[in-house]
Amino acid sequence: MRDHDEVSHVSEVTSDEGGCAVDWSWLQGLTIESATSDLQHWRVRFSNGLTLTIQASLWNEKAFLSFKPYKAPGA
Numbered sequence: 001m002r003d004h005d006e007v008s009h010v011s012e013v014t015s016d017e018g019g020c021a022v023d024w025s026w027l028q029g030l031t032i033e034s035a036t037s038d039l040q041h042w043r044v045r046f047s048n049g050l051t052l053t054i055q056a057s058l059w060n061e062k063a064f065l066s067f068k069p070y071k072a073p074g075a
Contacts, residue, residue, distance in 0.1 A: 026072035
């Protein structure tokens, strides 16, 4: 089973249908304070005050995930 430390080792995500790679390195070392879900949004609040929101949605009748923020805050 993969654990959270393996996420930082993913260098690139490719897809025949497009998409993008997400750089999760800015999350490395942060401590999760709380996590909530309302079935469409998953929110993770970290002990330093940052919140990561992942949203499931449809675009052109295809499922996708959006991330807010989608890059390191302040980058």
